[in-house]
Amino acid sequence: MRIVVENVDKKFVDNNKREVTALENINFTINEEEIVVLVGPSGCGKSTLLNIVGGLLSPTNGQVYFEGTNDIEPNLGIVFQEIALFPWRTVFENVIYGLEERGVPKKEREEKGKYYIDMVGLTGFENAYPKQLSGGMKQRAGIARALCIEPHLLLMDEPFSALDAQTRTIMQEELLTIWNRTRLSTLYVTHNIQEAVYLGDRVIVLSRHPGKIKSIINIDLPKIGRDSEQYRDQFEKYADEIWGLIRHDAQEALKEA
Amino acid sequence: MSESKKIIKNKVAFLDRKIPRYASVLGITVLLLLWETICRMNLVPPLFLPAPTAILSDGWDLMASGELMNHITASLTRIVGGYAIGATVGIIIGLILGFSRWADAIFTPVVYSIYPIPKIALLPLIILWLGIGEMPKVAIIALGVFFPVLINTFSGVKSVDQTLIKAAVTFGSSHFNVIRKVILPGALPTIFAGLKLAAGTALLLLVSAEMIAAQYGIGAMVLHYGNLMITTKLMFGVMILSLLGLLFNRGLHWLENKLIPWK
Numbered sequence: 172m173r174i175v176v177e178n179v180d181k182k183f184v185d186n187n188k189r190e191v192t193a194l195e196n197i198n199f200t201i202n203e204e205e206i207v208v209l210v211g212p213s214g215c216g217k218s219t220l221l222n223i224v225g226g227l228l229s230p231t232n233g234q235v236y237f238e239g240t241n242d243i244e245p246n247l248g249i250v251f252q253e254i255a256l257f258p259w260r261t262v263f264e265n266v267i268y269g270l271e272e273r274g275v276p277k278k279e280r281e282e283k284g285k286y287y288i289d290m291v292g293l294t295g296f297e298n299a300y301p302k303q304l305s306g307g308m309k310q311r312a313g314i315a316r317a318l319c320i321e322p323h324l325l326l327m328d329e330p331f332s333a334l335d336a337q338t339r340t341i342m343q344e345e346l347l348t349i350w351n352r353t354r355l356s357t358l359y360v361t362h363n364i365q366e367a368v369y370l371g372d373r374v375i376v377l378s379r380h381p382g383k384i385k386s387i388i389n390i391d392l393p394k395i396g397r398d399s400e401q402y403r404d405q406f407e408k409y410a411d412e413i414w415g416l417i418r419h420d421a422q423e424a425l426k427e428a
Numbered sequence: 429m430s431e432s433k434k435i436i437k438n439k440v441a442f443l444d445r446k447i448p449r450y451a452s453v454l455g456i457t458v459l460l461l462l463w464e465t466i467c468r469m470n471l472v473p474p475l476f477l478p479a480p481t482a483i484l485s486d487g488w489d490l491m492a493s494g495e496l497m498n499h500i501t502a503s504l505t506r507i508v509g510g511y512a513i514g515a516t517v518g519i520i521i522g523l524i525l526g527f528s529r530w531a532d533a534i535f536t537p538v539v540y541s542i543y544p545i546p547k548i549a550l551l552p553l554i555i556l557w558l559g560i561g562e563m564p565k566v567a568i569i570a571l572g573v574f575f576p577v578l579i580n581t582f583s584g585v586k587s588v589d590q591t592l593i594k595a596a597v598t599f600g601s602s603h604f605n606v607i608r609k610v611i612l613p614g615a616l617p618t619i620f621a622g623l624k625l626a627a628g629t630a631l632l633l634l635v636s637a638e639m640i641a642a643q644y645g646i647g648a649m650v651l652h653y654g655n656l657m658i659t660t661k662l663m664f665g666v667m668i669l670s671l672l673g674l675l676f677n678r679g680l681h682w683l684e685n686k687l688i689p690w691k
Contacts, residue, residue, distance in 0.1 A: 225598065226598075227594050227597075227598070247598060248598075248599075249594075249595070249598045251591055251594075251595060253589075253591045255589070255591040255592050255594070255595040257592060257595075257596075257609075257610065257613070258690050258691075259613040259614075259616075259688075259690045260690075268596075268599050269599035269600055272596075272599055272600035272601050272602075272605060273600050300689075300690045301690075302690065302691075316599070320599065320600075
């Protein structure tokens, strides 16, 4: 099953009643088992694009669709930047929320909940409320909640941007381990170039005003172990290339704020 | 070096100073003692200010004769009934107004034009509609509770984190389940603020309504003994009201902790 983003435009009307083009002519596909990373400076519309793909915003023009579904109703799992765990539900209750809403029997909910809680390393915290957890552990629960519905596409909107640098590094590694077990097609949004190169099969670089695809870069490195010594030069080359594409826009974004 | 040593002390230690437990009863005890002494020394006539012990002993008579029980039962039935109706309807309507933009646009102006009316002013009209008896008193309390609960529920719904709603919808929630599983629990802390506010209003309306038209009830009892100038029994009624208010508040506090364990 592939996800196709076709001719997507998004226009907003801003506070001064002027029309602003947030996204223009966006075309790309996400293949099975592929991690596509959207990267760009702030204000390039990357979160807007992810929201459109996630069905939380309608595009002005164009469409997003699953191809080759064989009449299965495709599922989407979203990991939010704000984490968005329900504060009144325990970790377990949060993780199985999607299953509950789909009417999955209790026994299966318990098995799957346990399985994915174990996968993200939260065993022993099933009955904790979100406020009792650290930022990194909260986002693990957020990831488990998205995995638990076994989605056909996993959307991640800057999931680690609120975490400290050390936690983020660990979470990136863990995410790859999880991907290795689940092989989910993933659309990942970030402003962090290192993260983009570390995780992505393809990195889509967006420009701003309007948000357009500036370049799509294939990362020809093995999925696991890109941070090891032998790939350091190539890794840096990719990162430099992307930074070269973004730098000017990022400086412009800084002036506006 | 050692003679020029300066130790840096915690300048904000007063912020987390520990207070012994007896401090909370200290104020009340001293006040009661002072009150009793003033009365015993005949500094004020007992008609204006009877001694606490005199109030309690006359209060005991009221209880023993069973008169007090009649008043309390009448009052409790009214306030509990009115409060339950007003709070339930207030929460439901508040959730609907908060969730549906159409309902909000149509009904919010109506709500805000009725809200500022002091509800006791509507009592004559309600008596006209419902007749004299229990109904108008319950209705007036329900009305007084309805508005603060509705308005708090409404603003609670509006303050629910939008991403939580998005998350719920993403994971397959229907509109009804979004209200039940996300908006209601999310608004619960604010709803409780409204419930506590309404408890005070309910007590006020109870006493006012009972003073205007009632045979039994704490309000009627206070008015009755006021007319007879039996200050001790009047004051005992007031004390019962204070106790009732306190009990109401504690009960809500307990319920809040029970229903919102995640806070």
